[in-house]
Amino acid sequence: MDDINLVALVEQFADEEKCQSYLEALRWSDGVQCPRCQSKKVYRVQNREQYDCDGCRYQFSVTAGTIFHDSHLPLWKWFLAVYLMAEAKKGISANQMKRTLNISYKTAWYLCHRIRKAMQETTPSSLSGTVEVDETFVSGKKRHVGHGYRGNKATVIGALQRGGQIRLQVIPSTDRKTLHKFIHEQTAPETEAIYPDAWQAYQGIADEDTRHETVDHNQDEWVRGDVHTNGIENVWSLLKRSIVSSYHKVSKKHLNAYLDELEWRFNNRKNPYLFRDTIRRLIEAPALTYAELTA
Ligand SMILES: [Zn+2]
Numbered sequence: 001m002d003d004i005n006l007v008a009l010v011e012q013f014a015d016e017e018k019c020q021s022y023l024e025a026l027r028w029s030d031g032v033q034c035p036r037c038q039s040k041k042v043y044r045v046q047n048r049e050q051y052d053c054d055g056c057r058y059q060f061s062v063t064a065g066t067i068f069h070d071s072h073l074p075l076w077k078w079f080l081a082v083y084l085m086a087e088a089k090k091g092i093s094a095n096q097m098k099r100t101l102n103i104s105y106k107t108a109w110y111l112c113h114r115i116r117k118a119m120q121e122t123t124p125s126s127l128s129g130t131v132e133v134d135e136t137f138v139s140g141k142k143r144h145v146g147h148g149y150r151g152n153k154a155t156v157i158g159a160l161q162r163g164g165q166i167r168l169q170v171i172p173s174t175d176r177k178t179l180h181k182f183i184h185e186q187t188a189p190e191t192e193a194i195y196p197d198a199w200q201a202y203q204g205i206a207d208e209d210t211r212h213e214t215v216d217h218n219q220d221e222w223v224r225g226d227v228h229t230n231g232i233e234n235v236w237s238l239l240k241r242s243i244v245s246s247y248h249k250v251s252k253k254h255l256n257a258y259l260d261e262l263e264w265r266f267n268n269r270k271n272p273y274l275f276r277d278t279i280r281r282l283i284e285a286p287a288l289t290y291a292e293l294t295a
Pocket residue numbers: 034035036037038039053054055056057058
């Protein structure tokens with residue numbers, strides 16, 4: 001992230017007013033607009049961080065109708081949390097967030113989840129070019145069970161466009177139907193090549209303009225020409241290191257949300273405006289209630 005570093009963050013967003021101005025510029029780049037009636041005839045209420053709509057008389061603040069509104073956290077804590085999550089290559093745990101922001105664990109946990117939710121790509125574009133596909137297993141959180149317990153393992157599938165983006169998803173099974181569905185949803189029809197592992201359920205994924213080749217790890221074959229899955233395997237090691245170092249064990253229920261966070265960071269690894277773009281997502285993000293999360 002070139003758009004911000006920790007020192008700049010502290011200087012730039014030292015008080016609520018500065019954070020509010022930043023949000024205002026991001027939310028209403030061409031002038032303040034009433035969130036209720038969309039009128040632009042809006043006046044600033046003197047000496048208060050409020051606006052008054054001339055159309056419908058609604059009085060509102062820059063956070064009205066956003067995720068920030070119902071939160072008792074000051075904006076600068078939100079901003080710092082966003083920075084830490086966007087910056088942390090291996091993620092940051094709710095416990096670390098709790099200590100860094102001096103807030104309760106519950107608040108930190110909820111905060112992280114809301115930021116994670118905003119990082120979720122709602123309309124992802126299709127991958128194309130050369131795409132590596134692979135599955136991995138992630139063991140989830142399960143207390144008070146013996147060591148050999150396998151019941152809470154989740155299967156994650158990933159697709160990586162070489163030099164481009166990743167898509168990650170928890171899948172219910174590794175059968176042909178599930179794998180083909182994932183690949184068809186995530187890749188463009190004109191994708192040049194798909195390189196999964198040798199698992200037979202991938203057979204038949206090729207068509208007239210898409211090659212399908214595999215290397216057979218069981219036969220000790222890892223690379224043949226440009227046919228390999230090294231890229232997606234690097235993503236798996238990143239995922240596993242995040243889970244070990246930051247999230248410890250992730251519950252199966254929330255695994256997709258963690259995958260979304262990893263995806264967002266990975267896909268924006270060259271984006272110099274990652275901080276700004278994440279804040280913008282939060283402005284637009286739908287509310288995520290504590291009840292929904294813990295249901
Ligand atoms: Zn209005």
